Amino acid sequence: MQKNVYFETLGTASLNQLVQNGNYSKIIVLVDENTHEKCLDKFMERTPFTIDGIITIKPGEEHKNITTCNMVWQSLADFGCDRKSLLINLGGGVVTDLGGFTASTFKRGMDFVNVPTTLLSMVDAAIGGKTGIDFGVLKNQIGTITQPKLVLILQTFLETLEKRQFVSGYAEMLKHGLIAKHAHWETLKQKQLEIDADDIEASSQVKVGIVEQDPYEMGVRKKLNFGHTLGHAIESYYLEHLTKPTLLHGEAIAAGMILEGYLSHKVSGLSKVSLDEINKVVSAHFDKIDFEKDEIPIFIDLMKHDKKNTHGNINFVLLREIGNAVIDCKVSEKEIQEAFSYYMDR
Amino acid sequence: MQKNVYFETLGTASLNQLVQNGNYSKIIVLVDENTHEKCLDKFMERTPFTIDGIITIKPGEEHKNITTCNMVWQSLADFGCDRKSLLINLGGGVVTDLGGFTASTFKRGMDFVNVPTTLLSMVDAAIGGKTGIDFGVLKNQIGTITQPKLVLILQTFLETLEKRQFVSGYAEMLKHGLIAKHAHWETLKQKQLEIDADDIEASSQVKVGIVEQDPYEMGVRKKLNFGHTLGHAIESYYLEHLTKPTLLHGEAIAAGMILEGYLSHKVSGLSKVSLDEINKVVSAHFDKIDFEKDEIPIFIDLMKHDKKNTHGNINFVLLREIGNAVIDCKVSEKEIQEAFSYYMDR
Ligand SMILES: NC(=O)c1ccc[n+]([C@@H]2O[C@H](COP(=O)([O-])OP(=O)(O)OC[C@H]3O[C@@H](n4cnc5c(N)ncnc54)[C@H](O)[C@@H]3O)[C@@H](O)[C@H]2O)c1
Ligand SMILES: NC(=O)c1ccc[n+]([C@@H]2O[C@H](COP(=O)([O-])OP(=O)(O)OC[C@H]3O[C@@H](n4cnc5c(N)ncnc54)[C@H](O)[C@@H]3O)[C@@H](O)[C@H]2O)c1
Ligand SMILES: [Zn+2]
Ligand SMILES: [Zn+2]
Numbered sequence: 137m138q139k140n141v142y143f144e145t146l147g148t149a150s151l152n153q154l155v156q157n158g159n160y161s162k163i164i165v166l167v168d169e170n171t172h173e174k175c176l177d178k179f180m181e182r183t184p185f186t187i188d189g190i191i192t193i194k195p196g197e198e199h200k201n202i203t204t205c206n207m208v209w210q211s212l213a214d215f216g217c218d219r220k221s222l223l224i225n226l227g228g229g230v231v232t233d234l235g236g237f238t239a240s241t242f243k244r245g246m247d248f249v250n251v252p253t254t255l256l257s258m259v260d261a262a263i264g265g266k267t268g269i270d271f272g273v274l275k276n277q278i279g280t281i282t283q284p285k286l287v288l289i290l291q292t293f294l295e296t297l298e299k300r301q302f303v304s305g306y307a308e309m310l311k312h313g314l315i316a317k318h319a320h321w322e323t324l325k326q327k328q329l330e331i332d333a334d335d336i337e338a339s340s341q342v343k344v345g346i347v348e349q350d351p352y353e354m355g356v357r358k359k360l361n362f363g364h365t366l367g368h369a370i371e372s373y374y375l376e377h378l379t380k381p382t383l384l385h386g387e388a389i390a391a392g393m394i395l396e397g398y399l400s401h402k403v404s405g406l407s408k409v410s411l412d413e414i415n416k417v418v419s420a421h422f423d424k425i426d427f428e429k430d431e432i433p434i435f436i437d438l439m440k441h442d443k444k445n446t447h448g449n450i451n452f453v454l455l456r457e458i459g460n461a462v463i464d465c466k467v468s469e470k471e472i473q474e475a476f477s478y479y480m481d482r
Numbered sequence: 483m484q485k486n487v488y489f490e491t492l493g494t495a496s497l498n499q500l501v502q503n504g505n506y507s508k509i510i511v512l513v514d515e516n517t518h519e520k521c522l523d524k525f526m527e528r529t530p531f532t533i534d535g536i537i538t539i540k541p542g543e544e545h546k547n548i549t550t551c552n553m554v555w556q557s558l559a560d561f562g563c564d565r566k567s568l569l570i571n572l573g574g575g576v577v578t579d580l581g582g583f584t585a586s587t588f589k590r591g592m593d594f595v596n597v598p599t600t601l602l603s604m605v606d607a608a609i610g611g612k613t614g615i616d617f618g619v620l621k622n623q624i625g626t627i628t629q630p631k632l633v634l635i636l637q638t639f640l641e642t643l644e645k646r647q648f649v650s651g652y653a654e655m656l657k658h659g660l661i662a663k664h665a666h667w668e669t670l671k672q673k674q675l676e677i678d679a680d681d682i683e684a685s686s687q688v689k690v691g692i693v694e695q696d697p698y699e700m701g702v703r704k705k706l707n708f709g710h711t712l713g714h715a716i717e718s719y720y721l722e723h724l725t726k727p728t729l730l731h732g733e734a735i736a737a738g739m740i741l742e743g744y745l746s747h748k749v750s751g752l753s754k755v756s757l758d759e760i761n762k763v764v765s766a767h768f769d770k771i772d773f774e775k776d777e778i779p780i781f782i783d784l785m786k787h788d789k790k791n792t793h794g795n796i797n798f799v800l801l802r803e804i805g806n807a808v809i810d811c812k813v814s815e816k817e818i819q820e821a822f823s824y825y826m827d828r
Contacts, residue, residue: 206548209617209624241587244614244625268590271555278555279590280626 141263141287141344143337148182151249151288155185155222158247158285162188162221164212166235168195171227174296175253179226182290189215193234197375200230200269202278208238212246219243222285228254228301229261229385232284233276236267240282249286253293255305256386259312259339262287264347264357273376274441275368281352289340291333303329303421304386307363310418311393312342315359318459325417358463362453366472367392369438373431383425390422391479396452398475399467404454413458415482424482432476436469487609487633487690489683494528497595497634501531501568504593504631508534508567510558512581514541517573520642521599525572528636535561539580543721546576546615548624554584558592565589568631574600574647575607575731578630579622582613586628595632599639601651602732605658605685608633610693610703619722620787621714627698635686637679649675649767650732653709656764657739658688661705664805671763704809708799712818713738715784719777729771736768737825742798744821745813750800759804761828770828778822782815 142150155163165187167176172192180187191211193204212223225235225248232250239248250262268279294302306329313321320338327335343360350357371388374380397414400406439450452465488496501509511533513522518538526533537557539550558569571581571594578596585594598608614625640648652675659667666684673681689706696703717734720726743760746752785796798811 202548202552213617213620213623237587241583241624241626243623244612244627266590271559274559277559277589278587280587281590 140283140285141289141340143289143333143340148179148288148290150286151224151251152184154249154286155183158222160220160222160247162215162217163224164189164191164215164217164221165224165226166191166193166208166231166238167226168193168199168228168231170195171231171253171293175226175293178290178292179251193231195230197230197270200234202269202271204234205238205269208234209242212238212242217242217246219246221246223248224251225249225262225284226251226253227257228252229257232257232262233266233268233279236265236282236284237269237279240267240280245282247285249288250284251288251290254297255294255302255336256308257305258289258291258294258336259305260308260343262289263340263343264360265351273372275372283351287340289336291336300384304384306331306421307386307390307393307418309335309339311360311363311389312339314393314414314455314458315362315453315461316342316346316459318457321417321458325413328420355463358451359453359461362455362461363389363393363396365392365439365450365452366395366435366475369435370425370427372438373434387422387425390418391425394418394482395472395475395479396454398478399452399465399471400454400456402471402474403452403465403467404456404462406455406457410455410458419482424479427476427480429476432473436472486629486631487635487686489635489679489686494525494634494636496632497570497597498530500595500632501529504568506566506568506593508561508563509570510535510537510561510563510567511570511572512537512539512554512577512584513572514539514545514574514577516541517577517599521572521639524636524638525597537561539577541576543576543616546580548615548617550580551584551615554580555588558584558588563588563592565592567592569594570597571595571608571630572597572599573603574598575603578603578608579612579614579625582611582628582630583615583625586613586626591628593631595634596630597634597636600643601640601648601682602654603651604635604637604640604682605651606654606689608635609686609689610706611697619718621718629697633686635682637682646730650730652677652767653732653736653739653764655681655685657706657709657735658685660739660760660801660804661708661799661807662688662692662805664803667763667804671759674766701809704797705799705807708801708807709735709739709742711738711785711796711798712741712781712821715781716771716773718784719780733768733771736764737771740764740828741818741821741825742800744824745798745811745817746800746802748817748820749798749811749813750802750808752801752803756801756804765828770825773822773826775822778819782818 223239225232239246252258252262265281265283268276271277367389374383397411401411452467453463454465569585571578585592596608598604611627611629614622617623713735720729743757747757798813799809800811801807
């Protein structure tokens with residue numbers, strides 16, 4: 137299926153081709169206020185075809201909800217879109233997730249293309265066909281699995297991205313090395329943040345490769361959740377508690393990778409040397425989060441509500457070694473406690 | 483794909499089997515207030531497994547919207563459903579359409595089963611995987627194409643269905659004969675409304691057969707829209723105009739079949755004898771609708787907005803003969819005018 141991640145540092149040839157062949161009745165671009173300001177001109181300069189409308193949503197996770205969808209659906213209808221129209225999602229993961237969902241449900245499905253503008257969306261969110269919105273406090277509760285017609289990665293958009301957002305996306309690159317490609321991990325370890333287009337491509341191809349094997353997450357795709365079982369729980373908790381400092385997705389996942397690295401050492405045979413290496417590489421870019429002891433049971437409870445965990449069990453993806461992950465690992469609550477002690481006492 | 487329409491006049495063996503094999507974390511039944519009252523007990527009596535929750539929505543097309551979806555999504559979350567849970571839609575097309583949509587989007591897709599309780603949903607709405615809700619005035623604007631795990635047709639539910647609703651569903655049976663199965667048409671012509679379980683099964687199998695060939699409506703599935711191009715426009719118009727008498731879906735489609743029967747005679751070679759036969763059989767069960775001359779341009783405009791019509795064209799499915807339909811026919815506005823004259827002057 138997903139043979140369609142085009143990486144172009146200069147042009148938009150693949151998208152132009154799609155539009156030329158697609159005979160679309162309308163072409164609409166979805167942006168948020170920031171990508172409208174920072175990315176839209178760059179995009180338009182590179183695309184020769186006519187855009188019939190721009191839809192702008194408010195930026196940020198708090199707008200990835202059904203109210204915003206209603207607005208986008210209404211705008212698509214107002215622009216006269218039908219199911220032969222094309223939606224181009226130009227933005228970070230919020231725009232690609234929400235845009236993908238609205239497109240996949242508008243008139244039972246219109247085509248969409250993702251043009252990711254954050255590092256996180258380039259190597260992760262824009263790829264793989266998971267679309268979705270949040271519902272109340274639970275993230276990505278409502279959504280579909282629908283593949284974009286094309287994912288077009290243009291590195292130029294990263295020029296305006298805030299450093300902190302960039303580093304957040306870098307966490308997913310590290311994850312890709314850890315779960316499936318030792319060489320990618322080695323490159324990142326060496327280059328640190330000085331990555332280039334080839335590294336972004338290598339990282340996005342890790343995801344493409346995994347999703348190709350298992351688009352509906354019946355098995356191997358779960359590997360992408362390394363660092364995310366605890367990471368998501370931490371992220372949700374911080375989102376709900378306004379007294380807590382804000383935590384970006386990649387920042388929560390960075391902590392999750394150290395915690396689940398520890399669990400890997402305890403449960404699935406990851407060596408102490410590799411655990412220390414993971415700890416060192418991740419810590420070089422991500423500050424320690426100050427967890428409190430009594431928050432740990434809350435995280436455990438949140439994990440039980442994660443949609444990836446069915447029948448009330450908590451499933452972890454753990455590492456056997458760097459570059460090799462194993463799914464569906466059971467872990468005791470005591471081991472989770474220990475992981476937090478390791479994390480805090482490093 | 484759709485090898486899963488089980489027709490059981492007595493039991494629920496196929497559903498019980500699915501539940502036994504499915505290892506579902508929760509099983510929830512969705513009903514509307516009427517099917518709660520009239521069908522739920524009958525259903526429960528026949529099912530040995532535990533139901534973890536009942537979700538009841540208000541009946542009627544006017545509740546097939548995003549507000550009701552929000553309520554259903556919330557209830558699914560409150561019942562602790564995850565993506566290994568099962569939703570059983572017990573009701574007419576409103577329940578199966580909306581239930582299918584909420585299930586196909588809850589946590590990116592949980593299983594659902596349709597147990598249709600109206601004739602229309604038995605032979606049509608519950609089959610084929612089109613899910614959806616209305617958005618503003620436009621019908622089925624938001625939705626997905628997602629197959630139910632099972633469609634279980636139990637004739638017993640028809641015992642409480644109002645006569646007028648029954649006849650409305652009968653229109654779709656006539657349609658199935660007209661587009662694909664002359665023998666089915668002959669049976670209905672002869673038996674009139676005295677149909678039995680075999681006839682319902684024959685009719686639902688026409689739809690199953692067509693959907694199997696073309697689940698995403700790229701070609702042959704469009705045949706199911708015979709009578710629906712004009713029928714939908716008429717239905718929408720009547721819905722919006724509260725001074726008009728209410729018109730059930732099948733009643734609008736009945737008029738649509740006569741109108742498009744006339745177009746078939748003019749455009750795609752349907753004989754005059756067959757046109758007269760269609761007119762006679764349909765008229766035996768459906769009263770003439772009093773169209774006014776100045777409504778015709780409104781219908782034409784509405785058809786241009788139908789999601790099946792892309793690029794501003796109106797595409798008709800027409801008949802070559804009874805039992806043989808042809809898709810993507812172009813018709814002039816003048817011919818549409820003539821069709822209404824034929825309809826009114828019969
Ligand atoms: N679908 C998936 O498989 C998947 C995977 C991972 C994450 N996600 C989702 O992705 C979202 C996070 O994505 P994100 O980190 O890209 O967040 P985001 O879309 O919110 O972008 C982060 C911020 O950067 C701004 N921005 C985007 N591009 C910019 C640019 N080029 N220059 C300047 N500012 C720019 C945005 O307006 C926003 O304020 C979450 O909602 C998460 O659930 C989805
Ligand atoms: N998905 C598809 O492919 C498809 C195809 C055709 C129609 N539809 C949709 O189906 C809907 C119409 O379906 P419908 O005609 O079944 O309407 P419906 O679901 O509104 O049912 C009609 C009425 O009968 C009541 N009812 C249902 N079963 C009953 C029973 N056994 N006894 C007594 N009362 C009962 C309902 O509560 C309702 O008041 C429309 O929304 C239409 O868009 C969908
Ligand atoms: Zn992530
Ligand atoms: Zn119909």
